[in-house]
Amino acid sequence: MTTTAFYDSLCAQLAGLLTGERDWLANTANASALLFMELPDINWAGFYFLHGQELTLGPFQGKPACTRIAVGAGVCGTAVETGQSQLVEDVHQFPGHIACDAVSASEVVVPLYHGERCIGVLDIDSPSVARFTEQDLAGIEAFANVLLQHSDLP
DSSP: OOHHHHHHHHHHHHHHHHTTOOBHHHHHHHHHHHHHHHSTTOSEEEEEEEETTEEEEEEEEESOOOSEEETTSHHHHHHHHHTSOEEESOGGGSTTOOOSSTTOOEEEEEEEEETTEEEEEEEEEESSTTOOOHHHHHHHHHHHHHHHHTSBOO
């Protein structure tokens, strides 16, 4: 299966899972579980929600994580500050990386928007360097869009 076909299937699974449910908390919990179950070679998948100038931990799958991250700090805070997804091949080379789990070696973070307002991020970590490609990033951005379309946002 190609990467594109894999993410098309993953997005279809998410859409099916969320059909009839609009609750943001329930949907992000199920989305993180689906990612953790289906994506190979990851060790963390979840959400952080923006409150003022700080991201606060939301639903996730994996080891316990950092509870709060300042906007502009680490990969997640950088995604919020820049408004752009972050694809980091080696987190140990990322200036200001926050090591919530020392095993994590690469990361992808997608900011989540409600209109013009950033409401948080989708964060996925892998224990392998260069685990994520541009195709993975596009697929994860599409996954996030499916979630946003099926959820009543905070």
